[in-house]
Amino acid sequence: MTATVAGEASTTARPGATAVLEVRDLAVVLGGRPVLDDVRLQVAEGELVGLVGPNGAGKTTLLRAVLGLVPSSGRIAVAGQDVRPGRGRSRSAPVTRSIGYVPQRHEFAWDFPVTVEEAVLTGRVTRIGWLRGARTEDYRAVRRALDRVEMTHLRRRPVGELSGGQRQRVLVARALALNPRILLLDEPFTGLDVPTQEHLTELFRELADEERAVVMTNHDLVGAVHACDRLCLLNRTVVASGTPAELAGPEPWMRAFGVSAGSPLLTAISQVALGRSADTTDRGVRS
Amino acid sequence: MISPVDFVQDLLNPDLAFLPKALLMAVLSSVVCGVVGTHVVLRGMAFIGDAVAHAVFPGLAIAFVLQGSLVLGGAIAGITTALLVALFAQNRRLREDSVIGVFFVAAFALGIVIISTAPGYAGSLQDFLFGSIVGIPDENVLTAVVVGLVLMAVLFAFHKELVAVSLDRETARALGLPVLRLDLLLYVVVASAIVISVQTIGNVLVLALLVTPAAAARLLTDRLGPMMLLGPTIGGGSALVGLYLSWSLDLPVGGTIVLVATAVFLLAWLFAPRHGVLTRALTP
Numbered sequence: 001m002t003a004t005v006a007g008e009a010s011t012t013a014r015p016g017a018t019a020v021l022e023v024r025d026l027a028v029v030l031g032g033r034p035v036l037d038d039v040r041l042q043v044a045e046g047e048l049v050g051l052v053g054p055n056g057a058g059k060t061t062l063l064r065a066v067l068g069l070v071p072s073s074g075r076i077a078v079a080g081q082d083v084r085p086g087r088g089r090s091r092s093a094p095v096t097r098s099i100g101y102v103p104q105r106h107e108f109a110w111d112f113p114v115t116v117e118e119a120v121l122t123g124r125v126t127r128i129g130w131l132r133g134a135r136t137e138d139y140r141a142v143r144r145a146l147d148r149v150e151m152t153h154l155r156r157r158p159v160g161e162l163s164g165g166q167r168q169r170v171l172v173a174r175a176l177a178l179n180p181r182i183l184l185l186d187e188p189f190t191g192l193d194v195p196t197q198e199h200l201t202e203l204f205r206e207l208a209d210e211e212r213a214v215v216m217t218n219h220d221l222v223g224a225v226h227a228c229d230r231l232c233l234l235n236r237t238v239v240a241s242g243t244p245a246e247l248a249g250p251e252p253w254m255r256a257f258g259v260s261a262g263s264p265l266l267t268a269i270s271q272v273a274l275g276r277s278a279d280t281t282d283r284g285v286r287s
Numbered sequence: 288m289i290s291p292v293d294f295v296q297d298l299l300n301p302d303l304a305f306l307p308k309a310l311l312m313a314v315l316s317s318v319v320c321g322v323v324g325t326h327v328v329l330r331g332m333a334f335i336g337d338a339v340a341h342a343v344f345p346g347l348a349i350a351f352v353l354q355g356s357l358v359l360g361g362a363i364a365g366i367t368t369a370l371l372v373a374l375f376a377q378n379r380r381l382r383e384d385s386v387i388g389v390f391f392v393a394a395f396a397l398g399i400v401i402i403s404t405a406p407g408y409a410g411s412l413q414d415f416l417f418g419s420i421v422g423i424p425d426e427n428v429l430t431a432v433v434v435g436l437v438l439m440a441v442l443f444a445f446h447k448e449l450v451a452v453s454l455d456r457e458t459a460r461a462l463g464l465p466v467l468r469l470d471l472l473l474y475v476v477v478a479s480a481i482v483i484s485v486q487t488i489g490n491v492l493v494l495a496l497l498v499t500p501a502a503a504a505r506l507l508t509d510r511l512g513p514m515m516l517l518g519p520t521i522g523g524g525s526a527l528v529g530l531y532l533s534w535s536l537d538l539p540v541g542g543t544i545v546l547v548a549t550a551v552f553l554l555a556w557l558f559a560p561r562h563g564v565l566t567r568a569l570t571p
Contacts, residue, residue, distance in 0.1 A: 069463040101461045108455045112329055113509045122451040126462045131444055158509040174458070 017044035020098075020182045022211035028058070028065050028073035035061045037237050039074070043182065043215055044177065048208040050228035051217045054257050059217040059237045060104075063184045067101055079181045100175030102185040105167055110160050116170055118144055123177035125220035135207040138177075145176040149203060165196035172203070183207060189223060201227040221253075221265065225272045248273040289500060289535040296400060297534065308428055309487060310530050313544060316484030317496050317526035320434040321519030322442060323480040324501030330453050334373060334384060336497045338391035339478045342368030344398035344490050347415055352405045355371035358482055365478035368394055373467070373474050399421050418489030418541030420530070431483040438476050449473060450511070489541035495548060499509075505553040506559040521551050 019042050026039040036058045043049050051059050065072040068083050076083040079098045096162040100123075108119075120142045121134055128134055146152045149169040154162070159170060168188055185204070189197045197220075205227070208214040218224040224231060225244045231286055233239045233256040234249070240252030247253070259265060289297075289307045297306050323362035327336050348365025348454075350357045368390055374392075376383040402408050402415070442449070452459045452469050460466050476498070484493050529544030536543075 069457070069460055099461070101458055103455065103457050107457050111327070111452055111507065112450075113511045113514055114450070114454070118511070119454065122447070122454055123457070123458075123462070125447050125451040126464060128447065130448070134447075157303060158510065251509070 017046055019044050020079055021215065022075070022077045023062075023066065024075045026062070026065060026072055026076060028061055028070055028072045030061070030070065036072070039173050039234075039238055041232055041238060041241070043213040045181075045211050045213055046208055048204055048214045048227065048229045049216075050224035051215060052219075052221055052224050052231055052256075053234035053235055053239075057256075059234055060186055061103075062234065063186055063215070063217065066184060067099060067137065089279075091133065093272070098181040100178060100180035100183045102175045102183060102188060104169045104186045105164065105171065106273045108159075108167070108171065110162075110167065112159065114159055115148070116151060116159060116162070116173075117142060119159050119170055120173045120177050123174035125176060137204075141177050142173075144146075145173040148176055148207075149173045163196075164192050165200065167195075168192065168200060172207075180212070182213040182215065184222065185214065187217050187219060189218065189220055197223060200271065222268050222272050225269050226276065244273040244276050291531065294531050294534060295501075301508065305421050305423065308425075309425055309540070310527070312423060312428060312431060312487045313420075313526040313530050313540070314523045315431055315435050316480075316487055317500065317522030317544070317548075318519040319438055319480050320484055320493075320496035321500040321504075321522030322515055323441060323476055324497040324499075324522075325399035325504070325515050325518050326442070326449060326453065327477060327497050328505055330473075330493040332477075333494070333498045334387055335369070335474065336477055337494045338367050338372060338387040338479070339369050339474070340481050340485075340490060340493045340497075342394035343416065343478070343482055343485055345394050345401055346398075347485065347490070348398040348402035349413060352401060357486065358427060358434075361482040361485060362479060365482055366475050369478045370471060372405075373470050402482040414489075415485070416489050416491050417539055418485075418492065418503040420487060420533075420540045423486055427486065434483050436480055438479055440568065441472070441476060445469065445472065447513050487540065488544060492541040492545045495545040499545070499548040499552050500525065503548070506552075506555040506562050509561070522548065526552060 019286075021041065021043040021270075023039055023041040026036055026041075028036040039058075039062060041049075041062075051061050051062065061070060064070045066076055066078070066083065071272050078179050081098075118188065121138065123145075124134070124138050124141060128138055144153070146155055151166065151173060154166065159167070162170065166198075172183070172185075172188075183204075188200060188204075192200070201223075204214050204216065208229075216228075225247075228244065230241065230243055231247055232251055233243045235256045239256040242248060248270045250261055250270065253259065253266055253269060254261060254263075257265075297303050298310065300306075314347050324336075327333055343361040343365040346362070347357050348360075349355070349364075350360025353360075369401065371390055372383070373385055375381065375386040384401075402412055405411070426494035446458075448464055448469055449472075451462070451464060452466050456466055481493050481527035484496055488496055500522035501514070501518040504514045507517055508514050526544050529547040530540060532538060532547065533540040533543035555563070557563050559566060
């Protein structure tokens with residue numbers, strides 16, 4: 001599998017916008033097995049980027065590398081500051097605070113007896129600092145984050161009583177409590193029904209529009225093509241990257257997912273991609 | 288069966304000086320374990336608690352044979368095992384429960400072999416395993432009080448970090464919390480709580496102090512704060528009632544306390560306001 005990138009222009013963020021996340025020559029080896037190799041990715045303010053790829057393609061690993069949770073080589077910079085992973089040291093506070101991480105929902109102990117508000121406050125645990133209690137500014141940040149995801153009315157509810165979509169919003173609010181420059185969302189739509197997915201997509205869109213970068217891994221390819229500004233097709237390396245319109249053709253998808261040209265999935269993807277872009281003339285990729 | 292009034296009189300009787308001491312130890316252990324147990328129950332680490340409880344045994348045995356401090360011996364053995372489990376559990380190839388299974392049975396076996404070398408070991412073995420209310424030295428009571436207070440202070444000081452890790456380890460790590468060190472801290476706290484409780488309650492039953500009151504409290508509330516108050520209240524109350532029943536009916540103290548706590552747990556399971564089995568069946 002060679003790492004061909006679909007044109008340099010499409011791997012970089014749109015011109016004029018500040019790059020919030022910059023990944024270059026990233027390689028991750030886990031248990032002697034190369035998981036990621038030669039990954040290059042730039043995400044700018046205001047962008048909603050979808051990270052798609054087959055199972056085991058390294059989507060979650062890429063997020064974890066950016067968070068410094070797995071050892072990696074190469075360069076990762078968040079808001080212009082280097083993340084130095086793999087040394088077993090905690091990263092500098094400013095880097096930690098400019099990333100908001102939203103893990104998969106099953107990572108969170110939903111049976112724990114805390115309220116929505118208390119769960120969101122844990123997002124500020126390192127900001128508050130050791131041997132200190134939360135201050136007014138912390139409660140204010142929690143309130144803002146809850147307002148932002150429209151969960152304020154449920155703030156006193158135990159987290160165990162929330163629906164899947166509400167739980168996802170709590171995790172987003174917890175990440176927003178630090179007012180980060182970039183949000184990393186791991187499979188936010190898994191196990192949610194379509195209307196909930198649509199509401200969340202709207203929320204992520206708005207969050208990106210507020211001078212934030214939003215990166216999410218996504219299993220649902222058609223949904224990702226529909227929702228994201230830019231897609232990054234990952235399979236151990238970046239197979240292709242670009243706007244949905246640029247990726248309307250079947251070729252990059254066939255390479256990333258190993259599907260045949262006749263796959264109905266490709267038809268669906270190209271239809272959604274072309275439908276999103278009014279300027280793009282029909283390229284006739286329907287097979 | 289003696290009346291509660293007689294029980295109070297016995298407590299004040301200078302000839303029975305061991306009795307108020309035993310009561311203090313039992314209530315103190317149960318209260319400390321009730322608070323520590325909240326973390327144990329919420330993290331689902333009851334099995335680790337069991338491991339540490341058993342692992343304390345060889346330390347007690349060595350201290351007994353060498354005529355050293357039981358608390359110190361137990362603490363060294365319990366904390367060592369807790370640290371070993373925490374470190375080995377980082378290795379993903381072996382599941383944590385297997386690691387625990389290996390260590391705690393080995394530690395317990397070691398304790399039995401060591402204590403069998405001491406003359407007249409049968410009686411002391413029974414005390415270790417099932418607890419005893421007589422023969423607790425004053426300095427042990429003092430140690431237990433000090434250790435108990437330190438444990439409460441530690442849990443209070445690191446409360447928000449421990450909760451953040453329990454809620455979501457991955458995100459806690461991403462936020463820059465030292466997750467492994469916080470795990471070790473919690474394990475050491477669990478081991479210490481067990482060590483100060485072993486003498487009254489007994490090695491086999493101490494796990495119940497850690498799990499049962501906290502589990503009952505979890506059934507009664509959906510809030511962490513109330514749970515951390517209810518757990519020690521149930522534990523302390525069970526210790527008081529258990530000791531009274533044990534004294535007046537001449538029953539083994541550890542077993543009686545645990546059975547009282549279990550009765551509270553069953554009542555909570557049936558009648559808890561929101562999660563009780565009967566409550567749910569009866570509410571339309």
